Amino acid sequence: MRIWTVHLPPEGPAPKGRAATPEARLPALVPERFAWLAFLFGLPWLLAYRLWLESVVYLAAMAFLLALAPDWARAPLGLALHLLLGFQAEDLRRAALARRGWREAGPVAGSDADLALLRALEARA
Numbered sequence: 001m002r003i004w005t006v007h008l009p010p011e012g013p014a015p016k017g018r019a020a021t022p023e024a025r026l027p028a029l030v031p032e033r034f035a036w037l038a039f040l041f042g043l044p045w046l047l048a049y050r051l052w053l054e055s056v057v058y059l060a061a062m063a064f065l066l067a068l069a070p071d072w073a074r075a076p077l078g079l080a081l082h083l084l085l086g087f088q089a090e091d092l093r094r095a096a097l098a099r100r101g102w103r104e105a106g107p108v109a110g111s112d113a114d115l116a117l118l119r120a121l122e123a124r125a
Contacts, residue, residue, distance in 0.1 A: 001109045004029040004116040005094060008124075010101030027120050028102060029113055030093050039086030046092075054092050058085070 007028040038045040046055040058081075065077050098104070108123070110116030 001111055002116070003032040004108050004110060004113070004120075005032070006105040006108050006116075006120045007094070007097045007102040008105050010103075027105065027117070027124070028097060029108070029116050029120065030090050030097070031113075032107075033090065035086050035089035038089035039082050042082055042085050045085075045089065049093055049096070051092055051096050054096070 007030065009025055009027070035045070042058055043055060046058055061081055062078075065074060065081065069077050094104070105120070105124070108116050108120045110119055
């Protein structure tokens with residue numbers, strides 16, 4: 001079973017430019033895991049989840065690494081940066097949801113996202 005954290009959407013009307021569909025009011029589930037796609041494709045993964053601030057920090061770290069690191073150290077430091085991103089990716093998503101007004105409701109266990117969402121909705125009712 002996988003553990004997920006449940007994040008409830010902000011109270012009030014939907015943000016400007018977003019339709020107030022029932023799906024928009026569903027809780028967001030963020031898994032507790034190593035994010036392989038974030039490890040392999042750092043910047044596209046960050047942009048896909050709309051982590052704009054984190055994308056800027058990632059680009060600055062890569063530019064800093066390329067500009068100041070000696071040639072022999074660039075590959076290990078790049079690997080270390082991507083490993084760090086892979087381990088912290090889901091925590092970055094949680095922090096971004098909190099900045100956007102989503103409230104963490106706690107953990108839920110499930111073998112997949114659908115079962116975890118069902119359990120979260122049953123607990124919420």
